[in-house]
Amino acid sequence: MTSTTPTSTTPAPTTPAPTTPASPTTAAADPLVGAPLAAPSAVARPERRGWTRWPRLALPLVPLAALVALAVIGPWLTPHNPERVSGPTSAPPSGEHLFGTDTSGLDVFSQTLAAFRTNVWIATVAVLLATAGGALLGLLTGMNESARGPRGLAARLLGRIADFVQAVPGMLLGLITVAFYGASQTTLVLTLGVVLAPLQARLVRTEVLRVRSDAYVDAARMAGLSELRLTLRHVLPNSCRPAMENLSVLFAVSIILTASLGFLGAGLPTPKPEWGAMISRGATDAAVGNWWPATFPTLALIITVAIIAAASSALLRRRTR
Amino acid sequence: MRQTLRRQRWWLARIIALPFQLIVFAAVSFLLVHNIPGDPVAVLTGGQADAANRAAIEKQLGLDGSLPTQLMRYLGHTLTFDLGHSYITGRSVASEFGDRLPATIELTLMGVFLSAVLALGLSYLAVTRPRNPVSYLVRGYARIAGGLPDFAVGVAAVFVFYATLHWAPAPLGRLSSDVDDVPKVTGLPFLDTILTGRFDASWSMAGHLALPVATLVISQAGVLVKMLIGGLEEAVDAAPTRFRIASGASPAMVRLSLVRRALPPAVTTCGTLFGYALGGAVIVEAIFGFAGIGSYLSDSVSSGDIPAMQGFLVIVAAVSLLVFLLVDLANMSLDPRRRPGARTD
Amino acid sequence: MTARNVIDEAGPRTTAVSDPVEGDAPILAVEDLTVRYGTRSGEVTAVDAVSFALGHGERVALVGESGSGKSTLGLALAGFLTQDNVHVECSRLDFAGAALDRDTRSRLPRRTPGLSMIFQDAMTTLDPVWPIGSQLRAVIRAAGRADGGGRPSRADVRERARYWLDRVGLRDTERVLRARPYELSGGMRQRAMIAIALCGGPKLLIADEPTSALDASLAREAMETMLTLTGQSSTSVLVISHDILLAQEYTDRTFVMYGGRIVEQRTSARLVDTATHPYTVALLRCVPTLASAELDELPTLASVNAEITGVDEPTEVTGTPEPAAKESA
Numbered sequence: 001m002t003s004t005t006p007t008s009t010t011p012a013p014t015t016p017a018p019t020t021p022a023s024p025t026t027a028a029a030d031p032l033v034g035a036p037l038a039a040p041s042a043v044a045r046p047e048r049r050g051w052t053r054w055p056r057l058a059l060p061l062v063p064l065a066a067l068v069a070l071a072v073i074g075p076w077l078t079p080h081n082p083e084r085v086s087g088p089t090s091a092p093p094s095g096e097h098l099f100g101t102d103t104s105g106l107d108v109f110s111q112t113l114a115a116f117r118t119n120v121w122i123a124t125v126a127v128l129l130a131t132a133g134g135a136l137l138g139l140l141t142g143m144n145e146s147a148r149g150p151r152g153l154a155a156r157l158l159g160r161i162a163d164f165v166q167a168v169p170g171m172l173l174g175l176i177t178v179a180f181y182g183a184s185q186t187t188l189v190l191t192l193g194v195v196l197a198p199l200q201a202r203l204v205r206t207e208v209l210r211v212r213s214d215a216y217v218d219a220a221r222m223a224g225l226s227e228l229r230l231t232l233r234h235v236l237p238n239s240c241r242p243a244m245e246n247l248s249v250l251f252a253v254s255i256i257l258t259a260s261l262g263f264l265g266a267g268l269p270t271p272k273p274e275w276g277a278m279i280s281r282g283a284t285d286a287a288v289g290n291w292w293p294a295t296f297p298t299l300a301l302i303i304t305v306a307i308i309a310a311a312s313s314a315l316l317r318r319r320t321r
Numbered sequence: 322m323r324q325t326l327r328r329q330r331w332w333l334a335r336i337i338a339l340p341f342q343l344i345v346f347a348a349v350s351f352l353l354v355h356n357i358p359g360d361p362v363a364v365l366t367g368g369q370a371d372a373a374n375r376a377a378i379e380k381q382l383g384l385d386g387s388l389p390t391q392l393m394r395y396l397g398h399t400l401t402f403d404l405g406h407s408y409i410t411g412r413s414v415a416s417e418f419g420d421r422l423p424a425t426i427e428l429t430l431m432g433v434f435l436s437a438v439l440a441l442g443l444s445y446l447a448v449t450r451p452r453n454p455v456s457y458l459v460r461g462y463a464r465i466a467g468g469l470p471d472f473a474v475g476v477a478a479v480f481v482f483y484a485t486l487h488w489a490p491a492p493l494g495r496l497s498s499d500v501d502d503v504p505k506v507t508g509l510p511f512l513d514t515i516l517t518g519r520f521d522a523s524w525s526m527a528g529h530l531a532l533p534v535a536t537l538v539i540s541q542a543g544v545l546v547k548m549l550i551g552g553l554e555e556a557v558d559a560a561p562t563r564f565r566i567a568s569g570a571s572p573a574m575v576r577l578s579l580v581r582r583a584l585p586p587a588v589t590t591c592g593t594l595f596g597y598a599l600g601g602a603v604i605v606e607a608i609f610g611f612a613g614i615g616s617y618l619s620d621s622v623s624s625g626d627i628p629a630m631q632g633f634l635v636i637v638a639a640v641s642l643l644v645f646l647l648v649d650l651a652n653m654s655l656d657p658r659r660r661p662g663a664r665t666d
Numbered sequence: 667m668t669a670r671n672v673i674d675e676a677g678p679r680t681t682a683v684s685d686p687v688e689g690d691a692p693i694l695a696v697e698d699l700t701v702r703y704g705t706r707s708g709e710v711t712a713v714d715a716v717s718f719a720l721g722h723g724e725r726v727a728l729v730g731e732s733g734s735g736k737s738t739l740g741l742a743l744a745g746f747l748t749q750d751n752v753h754v755e756c757s758r759l760d761f762a763g764a765a766l767d768r769d770t771r772s773r774l775p776r777r778t779p780g781l782s783m784i785f786q787d788a789m790t791t792l793d794p795v796w797p798i799g800s801q802l803r804a805v806i807r808a809a810g811r812a813d814g815g816g817r818p819s820r821a822d823v824r825e826r827a828r829y830w831l832d833r834v835g836l837r838d839t840e841r842v843l844r845a846r847p848y849e850l851s852g853g854m855r856q857r858a859m860i861a862i863a864l865c866g867g868p869k870l871l872i873a874d875e876p877t878s879a880l881d882a883s884l885a886r887e888a889m890e891t892m893l894t895l896t897g898q899s900s901t902s903v904l905v906i907s908h909d910i911l912l913a914q915e916y917t918d919r920t921f922v923m924y925g926g927r928i929v930e931q932r933t934s935a936r937l938v939d940t941a942t943h944p945y946t947v948a949l950l951r952c953v954p955t956l957a958s959a960e961l962d963e964l965p966t967l968a969s970v971n972a973e974i975t976g977v978d979e980p981t982e983v984t985g986t987p988e989p990a991a992k993e994s995a
Contacts, residue, residue: 579774
């Protein structure tokens with residue numbers, strides 16, 4: 001026992017002065033938390049902050065920026081008109097046609113590029129719509145479902161309807177709705193919004209039920225805040241996090257749903273550049289060994305989903321710190 | 322007797338509620354379809370109908386009378402499994418579905434069942450043997466879960482295993498052209514080949530089913546693996562697991578206890594997955610040229626056959642509600658705390 | 667008496683592996699057990715080169731504040747620290763006369779035969795989805811097979827399950843056997859947990875905060891039940907607790923743990939008189955008594971420390987032999 005190093009050299013604990021002896025409630029749960037007597041073993045060094053950290057955090061956002069840029073200016077970068085025949089049919093990739101051409105002679109590169117706008121745009125608007133609608137639905141049902149009288153009844157009914165919408169597989173519901181109302185960007189966005197909103201509503205509702213009985217909500221109610229302002233000011237901000245975390249999943253689902261509808265022929269009319277329809281047309285090519293018409297839109301789709309997932313996890317990680 | 326009833330109420334109540342849920346759904350879908358813009362009579366006659374003609378056709382299509390009358394009539398028919406007749410072919414929608422639905426359900430069930438078994442095995446391995454090389458692969462696969470669209474996997478499978486390697490048969494149906502058709506017994510094609518003893522057909526069908534089922538499994542199982550890895554990881558370090566081990570229960574019992582506690586969220590996901598797989602089955606049928614509801618749906622969608630689509634909504638909802646019922650019952654048996662009225666303080 | 671001197675005397679190594687029970691090989695012998703956690707900001711040493719031995723039938727209390735590493739030590743002894751970011755090392759770990767050899771590849775811990783453990787809260791510890799009877803029978807069956815008696819008969823297993831519930835004082839046997847943990851009261855759950863932990867006939871029972879979730883009278887009852895039963899089978903007991911008085915009252919020896927080290931090993935009955943480490947002294951002085959009820963403010967570790975050393979800065983007093991946290995980041 002030679003060294004009796006003064007503890008001043010040990011890292012500064014987060015709670016500098018010990019105030020209470022071991023409290024039984026926090027005991028034994030996690031050996032890493034709580035060191036009231038500045039026990040050096042359980043002290044974690046505070047995170048280093050500053051300019052050295054931000055490039056690491058910004059890195060996943062660079063592809064996101066590129067994606068947004070492609071969605072905005074993609075259609076102007078195409079070497080050929082994506083909706084016109086521009087060469088021989090089923091030509092393999094070459095200098096003239098970077099990604100080759102499909103069975104009807106459309107340039108795959110131009111189509112893939114131009115489709116960024118269609119697919120990313122539809123998915124983004126649909127996700128925003130679904131989240132806004134879902135949050136509203138979740139708040140309404142969560143705040144009112146245990147109320148007596150018509151208000152509670154209406155909330156419970158609304159909840160059941162959302163359950164019913166969820167009962168039908170999203171793609172099949174989408175297929176039929178698009179068939180009923182005709183395929184256009186508007187119907188696609190609205191359909192996806194309706195299909196996905198119950199998912200968000202459920203997440204928000206669960207949180208609302210938890211938050212609703214928290215002390216600060218009661219305190220605000222006692223203070224005379226109206227139920228509407230209470231909901232908007234206190235309940236909503238504290239119950240939307242899971243739904244926010246779900247955004248990237250939802251985005252992936254809606255990109256894939258749009259493409260699935262396109263694949264089954266219920267998407268936008270044919271020459272309109274859209275990945276699902278391109279893959280569908282490319283499928284027949286793939287069966288005879290021409291890999292390019294289906295591969296490139298698939299890659300574009302998968303990369304888009306991956307970029308969104310990486311960006312959202314980077315952003316969320318930053319927010320939790 | 323009353324005592325028994327009370328103890329069994331948790332699942333009886335759930336089963337009795339099912340028909341009522343279905344009726345509500347039928348009503349909702351009827352109202353949804355009723356509000357579609359466009360005039361079915363005009364579609365049917367090409368806009369050539371005069372007043373008398375129109376009344377006759379409307380009566381035939383069940384479009385006469387007030388909205389409540391139509392709704393009640395529709396619900397009455399639905400309860401007797403009469404889903405109306407196609408505008409286009411005039412055939413009964415219910416019998417069309419009776420012909421095609423079992424094949425799709427069989428494909429879906431194969432996909433979901435294999436996904437579940439595979440996901441359970443892989444995630445158990447990934448959790449209990451974290452340093453095994455296979456575990457790294459499984460975790461990587463779970464990370465891209467949900468990002469693999471089934472149509473892309475299907476097209477890639479056809480390209481690699483049929484067009485390039487020639488390992489798989491042509492994507493043109495369930496049976497090779499030199500195999501005779503199998504008589505129908507249950508309507509589930511693969512089961513029928515076994516029931517009728519046509520093992521040559523079983524063999525051929527298994528070959529044709531390999532890629533489609535693999536497509537469904539690869540595109541769907543990831544979500545399940547991700548879910549199960551999370552659940553099992555939590556359960557491994559949970560106090561009940563440690564207590565089971567420490568008190569000296571057999572290793573088999575410890576594993577059973579671990580899995581039973583980790584399973585309910587995954588079972589719920591399986592239910593959702595069934596819906597996705599049903600949608601996926603429609604896509605897979607399109608890629609591999611299988612007979613099933615996929616082609617019927619595309620035909621009805623492209624010809625605007627409203628009774629067929631409406632019937633489709635009701636039937637798919639019925640199947641989904643049934644699956645959710647099974648999921649609920651499974652979860653309530655796995656974890657009795659989920660039963661209504663269970664006391665948890 | 668200065669604090670420095672005391673530290674040198676009571677340093678963990680000097681009193682390590684003190685004679686447990688004369689003329690008997692220890693049931694558990696530990697040397698230089700170290701547990702390190704990898705965290706985002708570096709490695710943290712939770713248990714630092716701890717050595718001790720436990721005799722057959724001996725009862726030892728391991729006390730310390732939360733974060734002192736006592737629970738981690740218990741989990742490490744039972745082999746439950748299989749997480750990827752946790753490193754357990756020791757130069758010797760003997761149990762029941764043989765070195766423990768643990769499979770380090772599997773994330774799912776394996777049982778150490780003869781070593782049983784109970785945990786803080788029976789509600790979260792008992793398997794929530796199985797009835798008590800099933801959990802009890804699972805252990806009895808496995809124990810019967812391990813004894814080499816082959817598979818015990820169903821009637822036998824049932825009979826033993828009833829017998830064990832009876833032994834822990836649960837009279838409403840049939841109902842308890844069928845009940846799931848959430849259908850019992852807190853005290854009943856605790857007794858059921860003790861029955862399940864002991865019905866396999868362990869040689870050593872590690873009790874991690876066995877009474878913290880109970881009120882004072884239930885805590886005593888549970889403690890007495892546990893110690894009566896282990897006494898009858900001469901099972902050794904290691905009680906991990908933050909309640910220094912309760913621990914001291916029911917055990918033969920008391921180990922005081924602080925900053926990942928055992929800083930004091932004393933005979934429980936004479937702990938108050940013989941305690942020399944300032945941390946132990948401070949812990950004992952913080953216990954509320956009838957006398958301290960008169961005070962305006964109950965003593966805390968901080969105030970006691972300041973009083974003992976006359977230094978305001980509490981960190982100076984805590985002076986453990988050396989800082990246990992070795993950050994490698």
